[in-house]
Amino acid sequence: MSERVRGVKKEQRWSGLSVSDGVVVGHVLRIHTGARQVYRTSLNETDVAKELRRFRAAVRLARRQLLAVKARAEKELGADHAYIFDAHLLMLEDRKLLDEVEECIRVERANAEWAVKVVSDRFLSVYSEIKDDYLRERGSDIEDVVQRLLVALSGERPGYRQLTEDAVIVAEDLLPSAMAELDLAHARAIATDAGGWTSHMAIIARGLGIPAVVGLRDLYRRARTGDMIVVDALRGEILLHPSQQTIESYQKLATSEELARVAPTDEGRGSLRTLDGVEITLRANVELPAEYEGVRKFGARGIGLYRSEFLMTQRGVMPSEDEQYEAYLEVAELAGEDGATVRLFDLGGDKMGGLALENERNPALGLRAIRFSLVHEEVLRSQARAVLRAAAKGRLDIVLPMISDITDVRRARRIIDEEREALLKEGHEIGPMRIGAMIEVPSAVWIADSLAREVDFFSLGTNDLVQYLLAVDRGNDEVAGWFRSLHPAVLESISHTIEAARKASIPAVVCGEMAATPTYAVLLVGLGATILSMIPASIPRVRRTIAAINYRDAEAIARASLACESADEVEELVRLRFSAGWPHLFPPETLPAPKLRE
Amino acid sequence: MVEERVRIINRLGLHARAAAQLVKTANGYQSMLRLERLDGSATADAKSILSVLMLAASRGTELLLAADGADEKEAVRALCELFACGFGEAEP
Numbered sequence A: 001m002s003e004r005v006r007g008v009k010k011e012q013r014w015s016g017l018s019v020s021d022g023v024v025v026g027h028v029l030r031i032h033t034g035a036r037q038v039y040r041t042s043l044n045e046t047d048v049a050k051e052l053r054r055f056r057a058a059v060r061l062a063r064r065q066l067l068a069v070k071a072r073a074e075k076e077l078g079a080d081h082a083y084i085f086d087a088h089l090l091m092l093e094d095r096k097l098l099d100e101v102e103e104c105i106r107v108e109r110a111n112a113e114w115a116v117k118v119v120s121d122r123f124l125s126v127y128s129e130i131k132d133d134y135l136r137e138r139g140s141d142i143e144d145v146v147q148r149l150l151v152a153l154s155g156e157r158p159g160y161r162q163l164t165e166d167a168v169i170v171a172e173d174l175l176p177s178a179m180a181e182l183d184l185a186h187a188r189a190i191a192t193d194a195g196g197w198t199s200h201m202a203i204i205a206r207g208l209g210i211p212a213v214v215g216l217r218d219l220y221r222r223a224r225t226g227d228m229i230v231v232d233a234l235r236g237e238i239l240l241h242p243s244q245q246t247i248e249s250y251q252k253l254a255t256s257e258e259l260a261r262v263a264p265t266d267e268g269r270g271s272l273r274t275l276d277g278v279e280i281t282l283r284a285n286v287e288l289p290a291e292y293e294g295v296r297k298f299g300a301r302g303i304g305l306y307r308s309e310f311l312m313t314q315r316g317v318m319p320s321e322d323e324q325y326e327a328y329l330e331v332a333e334l335a336g337e338d339g340a341t342v343r344l345f346d347l348g349g350d351k352m353g354g355l356a357l358e359n360e361r362n363p364a365l366g367l368r369a370i371r372f373s374l375v376h377e378e379v380l381r382s383q384a385r386a387v388l389r390a391a392a393k394g395r396l397d398i399v400l401p402m403i404s405d406i407t408d409v410r411r412a413r414r415i416i417d418e419e420r421e422a423l424l425k426e427g428h429e430i431g432p433m434r435i436g437a438m439i440e441v442p443s444a445v446w447i448a449d450s451l452a453r454e455v456d457f458f459s460l461g462t463n464d465l466v467q468y469l470l471a472v473d474r475g476n477d478e479v480a481g482w483f484r485s486l487h488p489a490v491l492e493s494i495s496h497t498i499e500a501a502r503k504a505s506i507p508a509v510v511c512g513e514m515a516a517t518p519t520y521a522v523l524l525v526g527l528g529a530t531i532l533s534m535i536p537a538s539i540p541r542v543r544r545t546i547a548a549i550n551y552r553d554a555e556a557i558a559r560a561s562l563a564c565e566s567a568d569e570v571e572e573l574v575r576l577r578f579s580a581g582w583p584h585l586f587p588p589e590t591l592p593a594p595k596l597r598e
Numbered sequence B: 001m002v003e004e005r006v007r008i009i010n011r012l013g014l015h016a017r018a019a020a021q022l023v024k025t026a027n028g029y030q031s032m033l034r035l036e037r038l039d040g041s042a043t044a045d046a047k048s049i050l051s052v053l054m055l056a057a058s059r060g061t062e063l064l065l066a067a068d069g070a071d072e073k074e075a076v077r078a079l080c081e082l083f084a085c086g087f088g089e090a091e092p
Helices: A045-077 A084-093 A095-108 A112-128 A133-137 A139-154 A176-181 A200-208 A244-261 A289-297 A321-338 A369-375 A377-390 A406-425 A442-446 A448-454 A462-470 A477-482 A488-503 A518-526 A536-547 A551-562 A567-581 B016-026 B049-053 B072-084
Strands: A012-015 A017-020 A023-031 A167-171 A187-192 A212-214 A228-232 A237-240 A279-286 A303-307 A340-343 A396-400 A435-439 A457-460 A508-510 A531-534 B002-007 B032-037 B043-045 B062-068
Touching: A017 A200, A023 A187, A023 A244, A045 A084, A045 A095, A045 A112, A045 A139, A084 A095, A084 A139, A084 B016, A084 B049, A095 A112, A095 B049, A112 A139, A167 A228, A187 A200, A187 A228, A200 A212, A212 A228, A228 A244, A279 A289, A279 A536, A289 A321, A289 A536, A303 A321, A303 A531, A321 A340, A321 A377, A321 A396, A369 A377, A369 A406, A377 A396, A377 A406, A396 A406, A396 A457, A406 A435, A406 A448, A435 A442, A435 A448, A442 A448, A442 A462, A442 A488, A448 A457, A448 A488, A457 A488, A462 A488, A488 A508, A488 A551, A488 A567, A518 A531, A518 A536, A518 A551, A518 A567, A531 A536, A551 A567, B002 B072, B016 B049, B016 B072, B043 B049, B062 B072
Parallel strands: A023 A167, A167 A187, A187 A212, A279 A303, A279 A531, A303 A340, A340 A396, A396 A435, A435 A457, A457 A508, A508 A531
Antiparallel strands: A012 A237, A017 A212, A023 A228, A228 A237, B002 B062, B032 B043, B032 B062
């Protein structure tokens, strides 16, 4: 180990997909979530009874752990994320599993580990032949339970309890139960071989502001617990065995990063202005209850985007109107007088946990978001009713996702108005509720002027806008190189949309991830954005940056970027102008990397 | 012995959450409860989640529910209700 620390091991670099921003230098803590090696030993006749007792004790231990995990998940992630542990508990109680394992121990005199492995492999092989993708994937639940049983049998405590202050978690993948069990207060960063933007782990990491990079292929195999590691989630890079020089340069960056993440002091909560006095409002994007805490902690001015589809359990249960009402009320209370914007269910495609609704060929372009709500009108009606009722007690607006045609807005508005009337007739109290449109489809950008006359505000969803504008699937590693947030067409679309809103005197909120990255946030401000909404943990960092710049300078750079011909050119411009104008705010590591010339 | 035909109407089929609900309900009855695919290709003990999951019953699958025991009628009624309401899931 000491040899590695002295730098004998060569620095190694991995590129992956950053799913939660930040930079951390720390030590690896490997968490085993994949298959354990299991060996067979033969028991003496006399040991069989003892082995059966050992097995039953392990089942009881695993059960206690699961009950604790479930309680914790319910508290921190909401009941919607906890239900899966009911299934895990039932598996642990399953007579079919228990009886077969016990029989294997008795008849074949196998050790309990081996018996568990043999029996579960039998189940899993049946599973792997299931034709339905979704159902087949449930095999991972059985694996999760089997791993837990094997750990319980080994007498080890689940290893991840011993998180030290600077633990960087390295794993093949983090299953929901492992994630719920981790003491995330001590996790500095997460790096996994598998996973994607919408994986359970990624959502939680973003919510808690823990930097995370996924898609690192073989990092887990190469890293050892205790190894030095740099997680640079700003660039989606991992450096294992970093050299002393690398460590120092990153430590500086990590410290400034961390400083920027510190909760704001009281004066950090007032209104935010650029040096030359332009007021900028920072709001919060939230989805999970686990993120609610951050809204106040990081000084957000209300909730700019509440992703309501997360009210559905991950696996597609539609909450009732009353359940929704309760949830929206909670969100409104959390947001306080600054209010909250509820995005109508953005269902379909990737948001259904990787499931296409009816095996759509092209789910991103399919029946999703507002289209889904218009086809399944009852969904829209109950959601509108719930928000309208909650708006009587707090400030709530709604925003219609994936608007591509003005007719979508008109149809949705008519249905919402009908429900407003109905509620009044039924004697319900309702509140004022503004209706906005998400601008995330290129056609909406083109008709932004007329849309602006029909809605009360715009919300610019930059993630989807980039995806649809550049025709790049953000979840597909193969085309990651084409996903360019700084493409001139993206900047032009943002600029045009903000201008259309300004002309119609309606607010425009930028609520994609671009807003959460200081470099992009400055450009957005330069393009005329005055309201940015982001994950709460990013607010202090963006706030600090914006408070230290002149709007005039940002505008000049933004204007120059609109004249560029390619994303490369914009990145080069940003790199040069930001490092020249604000070297203290943007050390080289935070800026787009220079292009290698061939 | 009571038999009843049921049909999976919820979109995700008998996945973990739905199966958990089914098994929990089934375990509340003394009767032996069996689910069988109509084509006879697979049968499951409704009180075992692993067994139920292995039916791999996706949306549209038809199953034969058979109950045998003292509370067979009540058990069948309760389970049929679960199937009929799509396990309480959204029905797009």
